[in-house]
Amino acid sequence: MAERKRAVRIANCSGAASDPGMHMYNQARFGQVDGITGDYLAEMNLANFAVDRETHGHPGWAPTALDGLQQTIEIANEKRIKIVINGGAQNPKGLAEKTHELVREKGLNLTVAYVDGDDQMANVHRILRDIRSGALPHLDNGNDEVQLAGETLSFLDEPDKMPVVSSNAYLGYRAIKRGLDEGADIVICGRVADASPVIGLAAWWHAWSEDDLDQLAGSLVAGHLIECSTYVTGANFAGAYRYPPETFINLGLPIVEIEADGSCVVTKHPELPGFVTADTVKCQLLYELQGDIYLNSDVKADIARVRVSDEGEDRVRVTGVRGHPPPPTTKLATFYKGGFQCEMLINATGYATAHKWDIQETQMRAKLAEWGVLDQLDELDFQRVGVPMENPDCQLASTTYLRIFAQAKDAATLGKVPQAWMYHGMAHFAAYRRRPAQADGTPRAQEQLRNRGPRPARLLRSDLFTTPGDIALARSGDKGANVNIGLYVQTDEQWAWFRAFMTRDRIKSLMGRDWLDWYFVERVEMPEMRAVHFVIYGHLGRGVSSSKLLDGLGKGFAEFIRAVHVPIPTKFLLTSKW
Structure with a gap:
């Protein structure tokens, strides 16, 4: 011993x-x-x-x-x-x-x-009864201020369509x-x-x-x-x-x-x-x-x-x-067959990109409504990825993506989404480009339906300087339907300012248009590490395998928050080792 x-x-x-x-x-x-x-x-x-x-x-x-x-x-x-x-x-x-x-x-x-x-x-039928009765609660049910994303427990109502x-x-x-x-x-x-x-x-x-x-x-x-x-x-x-x-x-x-x-x-x-x-x-x-x-x-x-x-x-x-x-x-962790999922990527280049995306979304939503399937989709989201460079120095710098994301419980309904895109395939905006099929045989857009499978229920850059500076590092990730983020600084002087600066309201404002009023934020401090930690409840929707977000695992959330410009004391830029 x-x-x-x-x-x-x-x-x-x-x-x-x-x-x-x-x-x-x-x-x-x-x-x-x-x-x-x-x-x-x-x-x-x-x-x-x-x-x-x-x-x-x-x-x-x-x-x-x-x-x-x-x-x-x-x-x-x-x-x-x-x-x-x-x-x-x-x-x-x-x-x-x-x-x-x-x-x-x-x-x-x-x-x-x-x-x-x-x-x-072997016990899943009893487990489902316990979930329905509340005897087996969701992890986040203990907090009355936390709301679950819509349809989080919808599989309980249709066990035949969404079997565990x-x-x-x-x-x-x-x-x-x-x-x-x-x-x-x-x-x-x-x-x-x-x-x-x-x-x-x-x-x-x-x-x-x-x-x-x-x-x-x-x-x-x-x-x-x-x-x-x-x-x-x-x-x-x-x-x-x-x-x-x-x-x-x-x-x-x-x-x-x-x-x-x-x-x-x-x-x-x-x-x-x-x-x-x-x-x-x-x-x-x-x-x-x-x-x-x-x-x-x-x-x-x-x-x-x-x-x-x-x-x-x-x-x-x-x-x-x-x-x-x-x-x-x-x-x-209980998983069920949630249905089907479709994702499409479309390019736009150059001037008035926002209007181009407005055209694409308006066309597709109108056609899906005309066909009577718009309300049958569990999710339909048009996500604008990137901002084109002003006065670009090459065409790639002027090009961004639209990510079209859809989910439905059956393949026939979901199949209408790429069909709605194809209907307007030649009625597109200027300089339109859809990502072509992969060399390994990835099917074309109208065929890009895949079984969604089971699912479970640089911060502090100063705008006062030509060259921004960083004083905080961070890490984020997923906790079911929630995203966590921890941020920390290096010195006691920075910490005295940082802990007062990084409030619950601050993280909401840093999230910008991504913040939704039904989300809830928890905040704790870890003073020995000079760290502030947040959990944003609800940000990942129904969890990783059902999240519509491009960053469904929450790993990019910290780098996004770190990239938001905020004013900081000048003295920190002069002493920061970063």
Whole structure:
């Protein structure tokens, strides 16, 4: 047990199903780690795997997870590295059996376990009754000031037209720790929470009990920091413009060293590209939060007084996390077949672009109304993307897009949208151009209907200067139907001004025409990081897989807010390191 008093080194190998298996191999190869974890499950993956498993014979697990295991299993056996991943998705038993076959074929000394119980499809009819009765509330129902987007629960009224395809509970660390306690070397999970593999490994290593709340909360934050692949080693980073583009080739994934008290150091293998700084860690820490209390089925992490500091090159220490007892419930993601979706992109060039878009929208809406289908569409939105350059220096600089987005419960109704466009195909505005079919055989506009699939219910630029300056970095992301954004500054003097400046009304005004009166804003401060965090409820509509927004994941929201010009004290521009 003495060995376990040192920090446990846990490396992340995946933040989404798209991350290749090579990441798992690299984390094992380029240095000693005690465990490797991987998060392969954005919420929609579960629904897609479920549908593909039923209709196309898909195995139900993430193929990249098996690829990583195939590349890594021998070196993991040699170095005695534990592996805990949620790549089992809808079929953790199947991936565990496949992994066990691999172990046996290679004659390795490894024990494989799996965690199930998250799949609730056997209980889905009861679940739907509980949702309808209010016994199983939506996550945002606890706040009377929060409104849900229209038709969020419409699938309850038409279960035959919109059948549920998957329903998975977010499990915690307990089963993972038990598997490790009983001698498992590889633990394959389904829908455990993103940070649960890290919490499970740390709790096993340090022999924490369920009452060690500060320690569990610290490991929850540690898991949050590394769960998103390269997001803490340079990717999705607001300060990336300070580094040359070559810095971001083949970014390595992070490692977290978790101490017995739950504090941690975020780092990476020095042989792999990328960088870990206090700024990359702060940006990731602020990503996809509900506020300053981070909810998890194992523990609540209070991050109001969290501290982030550089400890050395590619080493950042995180302390100050406090733990509280977990909530009595856990998250349940239920997906249903929502219908069909159509998207079209149209170009316009040059003068009077706004009027050109007015012509296109007026033509199409009038024809759809004439055909009697306008009111049958669930969504029809005409989104103007970009602003043409005045006095352009090339044609591309004068060209912008109109994104036409539509949804309907049946294909025949939705098919009228591209037909309405085609009806006016030769009655177009000056210099009209529709994006042609892709070289890989993407169908033309009238055929571009795809099954919508399942769905779940540079800030502070001063206009006082010719060259704008930045004093705040930020990160944003999706939380169901909501978008979160955390912004922070560097010095105490900046913070004294910033916390007073960044009010709830301020974020509303910065959103400009994107703000709608039915949205609701929550605001918290994290003074040790000099950060202000907001959640804007309702901005993503019915959630990622049903959102009509071009930025349905909310990842671009922070960069949009940072780009809005506001006056700031001149002295901050003179001292800002950005």
